[in-house]
Every structure is written in C-alpha cells, then in structure tokens.
Amino acid sequence: MSADYGLCDLAVVSLRDTEQEEEDPGLRGSQKEHNNNSRSRSSVEGSPLSDTLSEGPWINVSPSLYSNGSVAGASPAADSGSPAEVKLCPAHQSELDRYCNTEQRPVCSLCETLGSCQGHTVTQLTERATTVRNKLVDICETMQLQALRIERFIQHTLTAKEKAVQAEASSARERVVAQVNAVREALEEEEQRLLEAVHREEERVEQCLLTQRAHWSQALNTLSNARTSLVHTLTHSTDTMLVNSNQEISDRIEEAEGVGEPKDTEQLNLNRDCSDSKLMLGLWASALLLGPSGRAPAHLHFDQRSVSPLLSLSPDGRTLTFLPKRQRQSPPYDPERFDSWPNAVCSNPITSGQHSWALDVGTSGAFKVGVCYASMQRKGTGNDARLGYNAKSWVLSHYDGDFSFCHNGRNISVAVVKRPSKVAMLLDWSMQTLLFYDPDTMSILHTVRQAFTEPVLPTCAVADQSVTIVH
Template identity: 75%
Template sequence: MSAEYGLCDLAVVSLRDTEQESDSGMRGSSVNNSKFQADFSEDPRISASAFRYSNGTVKAGSSTDSAVSSEVKLCSVHESELDRYCSTEGRLVCSICVTQGSCEGHTVTQLAERATAVRNQLVDICEKMQLQALRIERFIQHTLSEKERTVQAEASIAREQVVAQVNAVREALEEEEQHLLEAVHREEERVEQCLLTQREHWSKALGTLSNARTSLVHTLTHSTDAMLVISNQEISDRIEEAEGVGNPKDTEKLNLNKDCRNSKLMLGLWASALLLGSSARGPAHLHFDERSVSPLLSLSSDCCTLTFLPKRQRQAPPNNSERFDSWPNAVCSHSISSGTHSWVLEVGTSGAFKVGVCYTSMQRKGPGNDTRLGYNTKSWVFSHYDGDFSFCHNGKNMTIAVVKRPTKVGLLLDWTTQTLLFYDPDTMSVLHTVSQAFTEPLLPACAVADQSISILH
C-alpha cells in the first residue's frame, strides 16, 4: 500500500497473521489471481469486473463509480457536491467546506482517493481472512487429525501401562498373600503341635501325680503303724515321683509369633495406601499446646515451631499443671482415640530431637523417667541423638539404620489396627513400625534439645 494511504482512519480488523505472506503471494503483488477474484465473484453484491488494478493497488473503476454514485449527495451547508473526505472530522465535505468552511486547514483527500484507499484496505483484510481460513482448514485437516491419532495412541499406551502396573502389583500382592498365609498357617500348626505335646505331657503328669497321691493315701489309710514305718522306701519313691512332675508353666512357644504376618512389601503398600489415599488425614489444626511447653523451649506465634533455648534466654513461664518442667518436651492439643491420622514434622538439621506419641496421662512434673519421652510405658518416640537414630519405648532403645538422614519425619497412626508408623516423607520409606494395644487416647509429642522442629501443614 502506498504511503498516502497511511492516513486512512479505518478501524482495521486485527487478524493473527503468523505465517509468511509469501505463502499466498497476495500482499504487495498483483492481486488479480483467479482464486481471489473467485472469492469476490461469489458475493452477488460485488463483481470482480468492478475492480481494475494498477501498480499493485486497487482503484475504483467506472462501473463501480456509476453504481455507487448514481445519486449525487450535496453539502447541507453550501449545496455543493460532497466530493472530498475530511480525515480530521471523519466525514464527507465539499470543496467550499475545505477552502472557506469548517474544514479549512484539516487533512482532506479526494473522495475517489479515499475510496481507493478503503478498497485497498478491504482487499488486504479479505486477503488476511482468506489466509486465516486456509490456516484453519489446515489446522482442522492436519493438526487436529494428527493430534487425535496421537492422543488415541498415547491413551492406548497409558491404559496398557496402567493395566501392566496394576497386574504387577496384583501378582506381587497375591504371591505375598499366599506366602504370608502359609507362614501364618505354619506358625499356627507349630503352636497347635506344641499345645498338643504340652497337653499330652501334662495329662501324663496329671496321671502320674494322681497315681502317686492315690498310693500315698492308700498307704496312709490302710497301713498299720509297723507297716507305715517300714514303708519308707515306697513312700519316698511316690514322693519323688510326684515331685518329678513339676509345675506347668506358660511359655512363648505356646503363643503365635505375630512376626509371621510381617512383610516389608505389605507394610509399604499398606502405608502408601493410607498416606496417599483419602482415608488418611492429619488431626484438625494440629499445633503445640502452649500450656505444655517446657521452659527450656520457646514456641512460635503460630504454635507450630519449638526452639531449644540457650540458658541465658530462658525465662520462667507461668506455672501450669500441664507443663513439662524438667525435660524439653511439648505435646499437641489434639488427642487421638479413633480413625487414621498422619502428620509431618520438619526436623531440619537438629542434632537432638524426639517425635512420637504419648498417653494423655503421662506425667509432666519432675526429672524422672515418668516425664521423659521414650523412657516410660506411656510414650513411643523416634529419636535422634549424637548422630544415631533409634526407637524408644519404656527405656529401651532400638537402633534404626537410615540410608539418608531425614529432614522431615512423618507419623501415621491407625487406631483400628493399633499401628504406629514412622516414615520419611521425602522418600516415602518406612523408618519403624510399632504394633501396640493402645489403651488410652494419644497425644502427638515432641522433644528438642538442639535447634528447632516444626509441624508442617
């Protein structure tokens, strides 16, 4: 388009012309190609013969002029022909309006020139529309069709992978189930055999004891003094025989070894199902109970972070019966006595911490083991101290080997199965599992003697 047409004030439709104009060969060259003319000829209001082309631009021809200008419009002020266009005011004007009237000094062009510019712009817009239509057709015919085939292929592969994974898990579960059921059956048979042996042994012992007693009673009741006196050997034999029977004693051999049901595979899948499924949930609004926080610790404003305090920073907090006064402990405000719950604590690089649970009845006053997490029958904790990790309960420490030092420790408490599980949330690896018949509501509990630990939500 020539520079003189840059003055047109048309509101040009914006089209995304992302392809090179060279694809069509339309813009900036002669536009008298058959396809473009055909597009125009399809519109009954426009005849292709109404256009003539010169130097790459479209100009109004005589046939168009006669069609459009069949009725001459006059200026309402000067009664002259409206043969000019005022770009400043955006309206048709006459020559007198330009020289003496309201449009004096405005940007004005001849009506024919303005019409030519408008036509050229419309041609450009139509060309762009045609290009856009071609792109849409190609997108529908090629891109979308190819995308549909690709999606169908990928979906088929995804379905095969899902089925393969589920089948692998199902096969592993079935094999593990069979293995565990057989292990439980063998253990049941072992215990039943032990019980049968014990029953037979003690039945014989009972007969022996009964015979010895009957013999002694007969000797006692039917012997004369002389016979009783000379029956020392017989009496001694019966007494020795009775004493040899011994006393029955219950042993671990008569109990089912519950380890026969343990399986790392089953434990991992069970924990993953609970942790990743919809059944697990953290205690609502879990935070530390400010009343329980030891004076050796500080509690953040959101009640989610415990920080060990150097001696110079410690202050005596208000006295409270719920407060741990000797060990750097704290418990949460939410007790657990049903359902499945999980929560995670950020332990960072702390060199001394404990995370776990305790009964609500655990003692809190004094320096004894009754108030020390992991050193009584009312608390179960995962502990880190002096570079070692361990599980602590009732004063017994079980060393736990970790492949990577965890910066977070997660806890999963399933009340239904009476199971407490410690895990690493970053690797989803199980650190330790506890099977315990909990008899009281439990509180999440922590201790920290280095840096800080925090509840994560």
C-alpha cells in the first residue's frame, strides 16, 4: 500500500468480533462501551466505511477493531484483561510512546529530547496509529468500491460485450457468405455467357471453313477440268482443229482465270475478343494481386548502363529524373545505353511466370511506362529506339494531360476518371496478358493481349520531373 505502514507495529485484525459478541453475551456491554471510547479517540466516527464494511457483501468489520490505540483481538490484553505488553526503547529503556516521522520508527520521549531524534518531526504514537488506521479505512473502502466496480463490469459489461460480439460475428459471417455467393453467381453467369460466346464464334469459324472448303474444292475441280480440256486440245488436235478451237480455248481460259487466288482472311480466325470480359479480367487481376497468395511487387531497379544522358539515376537505382540541358553530361559509350531518347530499362528480364511492379509518377507531365524486348534498338533518334513506336515495345503514355496506350506507332486513348499518382503493371506470361492499373484504387487502365516471343524488360521514359519504382 505505502511505505508509511511498513514499520508500524500493527496487530492482526480479527474479522470475527461480531461472532464473539454473539457467543459471549457477558462481554457485550463492556465491549460496546470500550468500542465507543475507542471510536471517539481514533477519529473514524462517521466514516463511510463504518456502514459500508459492516453491511458489505464481502467483509464484516466491527467497530471494536479500533479500541484504545490497538486492534481488538490482537493481543492477550484484548481477551484476558491482562495489561498490554509495553515495548521499551533499546537505547533509553523507556516506553515507545512516540513516532519519529523522519526516521519512520517508534521512539521514546528521551529519543526526542536527548537522543538521535532531536529536531526531527515527532508525534504521539497513538496519533500516528490513528492516522494509519484512518488511511487503512480509506484504502479498504476504495478496495471495496473497486471490487463492486469489477463485479459490475463482469456481470454487465462483459456479458453485454459477449452477446454483442456473438451478434457481430454472426452478421460478419452472413456478409461473407452473401458476398461470396454474389461473386459466385456473377462468375457462373459470366462463365456461361463467355462459353456460349466462344461456342458461337467457333461455330461461325467452322461454318466459314466449310464454305471456304466447298468453294475452293469446286474451284479446284473447275481449274482441273479446264486444264484437262486444254491439254487434250493441245495434244489431240490437228492444226486445223486447233485453229478452229479458239472459242473453246477462250472459254476454258476464262474459267481458269475466274477461279482466283486463295488467301487467308480474318473471317477464318477465331475472334479472341469473344472471351474478353471486364468482370473476369477484374476478378482475375484481383485474385492475383489481392488474394491470399497475391503477387508481391518485384524488387526492381533501373540498369545504370541503359540510362539516357537526358536522365539522372538515383543512388538506389529506383528514381529517374529528367535533366535540364545545362546539367546534362556525355557519359562514356555503352552499347546498352539509349543515347537520344529519355529512356531506361530494368535489369531483370522476364521470360515466364507472373510479375507485378509499380512506379510513382507523381505530377510528371510526360512519361511512358511499360515493357520492351531486350533486343530493342538503343541508338539513334528513329522510331526503333522510341518507346511505343515500334513492334518491340508496349507502353502507357502520359503527355499534355492525356493517357494513351502505344505500340508499333499506334496510339489508343485511355480514359481515366482521376489522374493516378502511381501506375502499376501486371504481366502474366502464360496468359499472354499485360495489364496497366492504378494501385491506389485497383482500377484497370488498359489491358494488352500479347504472345511475347522474346525476353521483356520493364521500361520507362521521362521527359518531365521524376518517376520512381515503388515496392
């Protein structure tokens, strides 16, 4: 409780005074009178604990606890009427009837006037004991109130919390089941729709193939008959007959010329768009990026050898910054370096699997992010070294406030609701899919279906401010 009580010579408190009074009626009158006198001297009269402890559910304290500066039942004098044992000062052999607050120990009057406690704060031992008793009363009362609060907390708060948690958990389970069922139903419906679309497209192509097969079989038969007729005329006709066969020969030649040349057309190929679905694409990307075994971002850095002289690379290899003319330098020649366009590539080629990475584009007004073949041209000002303007690069471009997808010189406008501060990419080699998305909102910006035939490298171009690879 407190160090103040550590050296006090307190006797053991008996909690059974009430029972003793009931068992021995002869002591009841004298004990009550003795207790009344003790209560007036101990200054606890009217204390809240006098009612609380006597009526509380967990402890029964009798006023006889505070009697004549000692505790009832604590010494033989309390139950046998014999004089209480008097403790003497070891230095002066006098009664220890005072308390030194400085040294926190009982002392005698000579210790105060002649001994080691001269000048110290000394009070009567009975006053000190009364102070300690009053403090103990307050502490016991506080403990009982705390016990009541704990009991109330257990009975009311924890019970209510348990019921609330059970109800909330039940509601959460219902939400999970409802969400999964909604996704499952939508997925099953979309699956059925896409399978039917693929089946219709397959039937269309097969019908076209049958038509083409019948047409060209007839054409082949026509061509074969015309040729056979002409060969027969050539080998079995006399000069006079051959000269007189001009019309027949012309007819056969006209038939052969009408056959034409066979060629493959788009109508004979399955339209891959028949299996495209925003729902399926979103679920696929979400499963890869947000699922329990989602793709962790690749730890990429730009290849210092590839960085254009128009750019500077941060020491950690992750930030490209466009340089004004006065800050540009001429680095030594390197076959891997882009020497004319503000480009750079990463050092990790991708040849299989699933990969995702993101770039912080900040407020840059001109940048390109995407992938390119490792064999892309690095030198010169031509389109072969310009990202998005050749067959070896696929990039999302931002310039003059507009977004577009660029490949082989073709630009496809990309609509965005809000300009993203980051642009991320997800490349699935086996699915032949490159996806650009906003990692902050998980919204898809553009999707590319491409069967890559060479190792690809993450790439970037910066013509304003900076772009940083983020992990």
